Amino acid sequence: MLHASARAEPGDLDAAVDVPAGTCLAVAGPSGAGKTTLVRVIAGLHRPLTGRVEVGGTTWLDSASKTDLPPERRRCGVVFQDHALFGHMSALDNVAYGSHDRRGAHDLLERFGLAAREHAKPRELSGGERQRVALARALARAPQVLLLDEPLSALDATTRASATRELQAVLADLAVPSLLVTHDFAEAALIGDRVAVLDGGRIVQEGMAAELAARPASAFIADFTGAVVLYGSARSVADGLTEIALDGGGTLVSVHPGAGRVAVTLYPWEISLEPADTALHATSARNRLAARVTSVTEVGGRVRVGLDAGQPLAAEVTAPAARELGLAPGVLVAATFKAAATRVVPG
Amino acid sequence: MRANKLGAALAIASLGLTGCGGDALEGKRPELRVGAATSLKSALTEYAGAFGQAGVRLSFAGSDELTAQAASGAPIDVLLVADPGLLDRAGAIEARTVFATNALVIAVPAGSDEVRSYRDLSRPGIRVASGSQRSPIGRYTRRFLDALPAPERAAIARNIRTEEPDAAGVVGKVTVKAVDAGIVYASDVTTSQGRLEAIPIPGDLGPGVAYGAAVLRRTSHPDEARAFVAGLRGQAGTAALQRAGLQRP
């Protein structure tokens, strides 16, 4: 269990998080929200004005009792934004730096599929390979908590997809709490078990990603937590399209390629709603999912409609439209959206 | 219009240029460039200031440095060195004169009683500063040491801690008490403003230190230069030299 609460310089950070062992909390927020400060406070690289960091029963920081362990005394694994691999050392030496265990480091690199590159210097590795080395290095000392600071932002779009999947796999196997910070809510939704939105140094909402999308507490969160994530199995069909059989029922068509297990992200404002018993009509939107309304949240003139289509979903419509359609929990609707509005991520 | 302005500008410029060059123009005082040994500094400054026939620009340096510069064509009119023999190496000269003598003395910090006579120089543990053997002061020192019995000479040689490029360096080392004694010119002690005391070297041991002057043949002011050199042996020159601790030739 990770507990971290901290108040740093006014305006910088004033938040508290609790992350149970084996789970990942994704802290999402715009630039300057204080995400990196949070990571640095937990890692011991920044001393807040007041704060408390407790990991697995050990107190790393407690301003009340003047406890403040230096970073090297905390068993904290950190993956930095630009990976921060030591350029003058090989991948193997990087991973073994903290653990002093070259055999263990080699095994770890092998697990990440990099055994063949273990003697390469960081500048000889690709972005994706560097990210894996950084992850391996952070895990090499069997840390009590894993922190990830924008771990995917340094990667190009193509690599990001496979890196996301690898990260998900690693975190699923992890027995300790992990905390990931990112400016990309979609990333947070994909990787985190729970998501907390950080804005102006404060946590403005926390919960499951779908919940935040369906019931945003403010217009800012509504804008920020746009992405909705659906899981399913994909296969290629005619005309270069991809058909995804969604978990929980329903099919979805996307213009983006994918095969096997995938996650599909789309934004609520790209989803239109109509009464479930509307007759099928010609429309360019290839997707139509039957869904039941689970919540209706008005946020500054817009309405977020929480839906259950076998998986949680959220649509955004105008208040007048919501009134006209008589949207209320329990109402059956059809959610339509274009094949082009979807993004497919290997899941 | 433009031609007139151009002409005016040229005229003014040419006036300036000729002004730089010549004493040929009336009413322009010639300027002598004099290179002199550092030990002559106070004496020469006084004498040159009072020299009426020309303005004097003095520059002081070690005698051998000056000689080398003169030999390689440096633009000086008069050369004054602390070893008349050096004048032979200065190139084409004339009006060669020996205008002063100096004595070699042992300088000690004022109030010190480590060294009271030249005999003390050879005592174990005494630190001595000397001029480098390639400098005039060093050559004179060598002549003094050579006049001593061999064991005493060797003992003093063991006590020499530094061989300075010029007398000023020796004076400096004695003044900051880096050494107990240094072998310098009598004039150096006279001009030390009380910081140094002189211990005389007996006449038979002390080498004669003579200062030589010469006019460089290539000077553009031969008359003024010769007058300058001749004046050193005159009343004003001798007085200034004696006030600085130098003696008549």
Add this chain to the structure above:
Amino acid sequence: MSAVSPFRVVAAGALALLVAFLALPVVAIFVEQSPGELIGALDDPGALDALWLSLQTSLAAVVILVVVGTPAAWLLATRRFRGHALLVTVLELPLVLPPAVAGIALLACFSADGLLPTGNLLVLQTAGVIVALTFVAAPFYLRAAQAAFESVDRSWLDASRTLGAGEARTFARIAIPAALPGLIAGVALGWGRALGEFGATLMFAGSFRGITQTAPLAIYERFGTDFTGALALSAVLIVLSAALLLTVKSGVARLGTR
């Protein structure tokens, strides 16, 4: 074919002028004498003593600067505290002091009547030469070292700390290797400065063959009476300094491609 801009021509001219200005005097030293004269003058044991002393004392000064100056530069580079700017200015002072002033300052501090009761421990001793060289060469190394440490990626240092390495281990295993090219360049600069030092050495340590007469002092001594000897010794010193500079630069280049 595009026309060459006038500015480009002017810049090239400036470069040519500068190269000529800096190279010609050096070339002149070699041209003014025959190789035979050059080698012959090295038979002078005093000249060899001076070169050997120069090498020893400059090396000692460099070692002192590296051992003491590297951690100091590290602290300056990684911490900001009150008086930081003032400290840096103090450390840079020898840069703007004329060597003669440096010599006087050292005398005022370390001589028999000076500020510190060192008596004559340093004055006119080889140790005094090393002190003078260290004094004048210090800012050359310190500035380069500080800049080198400042350019080390801070996230590397953070990463090292989170991986269990304390400040000392981070300094030794991460900061120094990462800053090494800059540190070596600083060594080259400092060493060059120490090799060429003249004024402060003469005033503070005097000039005595084998004890305190370094190569520049020996050159000055020969200047008046033995110009050939001075030329020869100068030529050797130039070759030595150039060799030093080239070795360091190639060492840095090799490090860069590691």
